[in-house]
Amino acid sequence: MTELSSTETSPLDTARSLAARWDAQQTGYIRHRAQRFDTIARVVAGVCVDVAEPRILDLAGGTGALALHVLRHVPKARAVVADKDPALLAIADDLAADDPRLQTADVDLARADWSEHPAIASAPFDAIVSSTALHWLQPGDLVDVYRTLPGLLRPGGILLNGDHLSYSAQHEGTLARIALADDAAMQAQTFAGDTDTWDEWWQAVADVPRYAAALQRRSEVWGAELHVAPPKVTLGFHLESLQSAGFVETGTVWQYLDDHVVYGVTAPR
Ligand SMILES: C[S@@+](CC[C@H](N)C(=O)[O-])C[C@H]1O[C@@H](n2cnc3c(N)ncnc32)[C@H](O)[C@@H]1O
Numbered sequence: 001m002t003e004l005s006s007t008e009t010s011p012l013d014t015a016r017s018l019a020a021r022w023d024a025q026q027t028g029y030i031r032h033r034a035q036r037f038d039t040i041a042r043v044v045a046g047v048c049v050d051v052a053e054p055r056i057l058d059l060a061g062g063t064g065a066l067a068l069h070v071l072r073h074v075p076k077a078r079a080v081v082a083d084k085d086p087a088l089l090a091i092a093d094d095l096a097a098d099d100p101r102l103q104t105a106d107v108d109l110a111r112a113d114w115s116e117h118p119a120i121a122s123a124p125f126d127a128i129v130s131s132t133a134l135h136w137l138q139p140g141d142l143v144d145v146y147r148t149l150p151g152l153l154r155p156g157g158i159l160l161n162g163d164h165l166s167y168s169a170q171h172e173g174t175l176a177r178i179a180l181a182d183d184a185a186m187q188a189q190t191f192a193g194d195t196d197t198w199d200e201w202w203q204a205v206a207d208v209p210r211y212a213a214a215l216q217r218r219s220e221v222w223g224a225e226l227h228v229a230p231p232k233v234t235l236g237f238h239l240e241s242l243q244s245a246g247f248v249e250t251g252t253v254w255q256y257l258d259d260h261v262v263y264g265v266t267a268p269r
Helices: 011-029 033-047 065-073 086-096 139-152 173-191 198-206 209-227 235-245
Strands: 055-059 078-083 102-106 125-131 153-164 249-256 259-265
Touching (some): 011 033, 011 065, 011 086, 033 125, 033 153, 033 249, 033 259, 065 078, 065 102, 065 125, 125 139, 139 153, 139 235, 139 259, 198 209, 235 249, 235 259
Parallel strands (some): 055 078, 055 125, 125 153
Antiparallel strands (some): 153 259
């Protein structure tokens, strides 16, 4: 990919370019990411149909891609992008400079106090969304996050989490193989062109002097954890955890192979 020259572009243009490249890069790993985002946004719009100014929380929202997508479908909403990565949050902050509906919250979801951040503690939210992110949590931390969410949602509010929820190699071997092969085919097709891989995208960020300090903080925040994937959990684990957390309606609202959008609705008033 061509390098971004931050001397020729404004911080907003630089952030927009990196955000667009992020979306293309992520789509290389998630064949139907756009459908996943559309589904989440349309369901949020439905849940918020009678709400004058809906409040949305994007968990582990990175640059704010999903939050911004939801805001396109629900223009009267405001969204908080919660994440722990200083570099992704710096880009989200530059995007937020152009959109007063967007706000960031620097939080580590693996810490017990994450929901005390002022932007989050001012709940209730109408919808909490997440994409390609909660698999970064250890299973115990995921359960704790799910248990926190009903307290942050209004009655009848919704959680929507889109992520790869792996098939069990032992009990669902056929589809596990097909899903892995499909991912590999998608990545081969995408990255044979000029779309950034994960590493190339991060190099593009490193090429922007404005984000140097945030990248330095990034390596301090993540340390070795950045390279250690937690154990994978199944769809059943997510649904059981949501039910045990107190969500009264749970299920899958969209699926393509192991790519799912799971949801939970809190009890009505
Ligand atoms: C693949 S990115 C997805 C970002 C965004 N949701 C999207 O779909 O474009 C995974 C995100 O999870 C965030 N993340 C992982 N572990 C986290 C944690 N413990 N607390 C907060 N954010 C976390 C990362 O910083 C990163 O932004």
